[in-house]
Amino acid sequence: MSIEDVKRRFVDEIKLRAYDDKYIDKNEEREILQVAIQQGITIDSARSALAQVCENHNYVLESVLVKMMKDQIDAAMGNDGKIDQKEFDLIFQNIKRAANSKKNDRELKKMIVSVMEETGNNKVKTGWFSDWYTAMKKDLGMA
Numbered sequence: 001m002s003i004e005d006v007k008r009r010f011v012d013e014i015k016l017r018a019y020d021d022k023y024i025d026k027n028e029e030r031e032i033l034q035v036a037i038q039q040g041i042t043i044d045s046a047r048s049a050l051a052q053v054c055e056n057h058n059y060v061l062e063s064v065l066v067k068m069m070k071d072q073i074d075a076a077m078g079n080d081g082k083i084d085q086k087e088f089d090l091i092f093q094n095i096k097r098a099a100n101s102k103k104n105d106r107e108l109k110k111m112i113v114s115v116m117e118e119t120g121n122n123k124v125k126t127g128w129f130s131d132w133y134t135a136m137k138k139d140l141g142m143a
Helices: 003-017 026-038 043-059 062-080 085-099 106-119 132-139
Strands: none
Touching: 003 026, 003 043, 026 043, 026 062, 062 085, 062 106, 062 132, 085 106, 106 132
């Protein structure tokens, strides 16, 4: 199999998984990378090619969204060790823009909360009589 055949197969695998929703979740990404490794492509080359194909075809890669979330959550935590509602809303708006309407608001908020919980960056600023974070988690069915 020539290098061009390998590239074509790899691009076809990506398109096959992203065709319906133009979104590649972590399971689809893992499957694509496994196909690439089986074809003799290094993991770094496969990740790079995957990112390039996604960019060229306007596909959203979940791992890119999660990395963006982690970076923005870390930045918001950096100034005082807590995230307030305005900071959360800003992170949400940035992720929503990056997701390019491939995920709805509820799904994106759940992803952000999950990342906050997994990384231990779930300390939030609350008001005297209200806890926006707990209320949001309850609304999302995560509390």
